[in-house]
Amino acid sequence: MSVQDDLAAVKRCLEDLVRTVGQLERSIEAERGGPSAAPPPSRPENLVTIPDTPYDSGLWTDADDEGLGARDRHAP
Structure with missing residues (x-):
């Protein structure tokens, strides 16, 4: 086979x-006596909220700019 x-x-x-x-869902609805309300979506426990506030610039003082080299040196 390709x-x-x-x-x-x-x-x-x-x-x-x-x-x-789809057929199974329809048959279950028919047995229950009509369409049923879907349960409310649950929020995953491992969900991490990222704040809209800017990050502390002090976190980046010793970081290199990716692909550009360090701030005080020239790229090769």
Whole structure:
């Protein structure tokens, strides 16, 4: 099989899966007596909030500018 054949087979399988999941969702809704409200999305516990305030410039005093060399020297 070529890569194109493999990709076509995977695409068909994925479409079958999506169709089957849709049918399963519809059958579950029918058993429950109609559409049900989706549960509220939960916030992941490992989510890190990044503040909008600027970073302390003191953190970067000894850092090199990537690709440009150090501030007090010329790039090669």
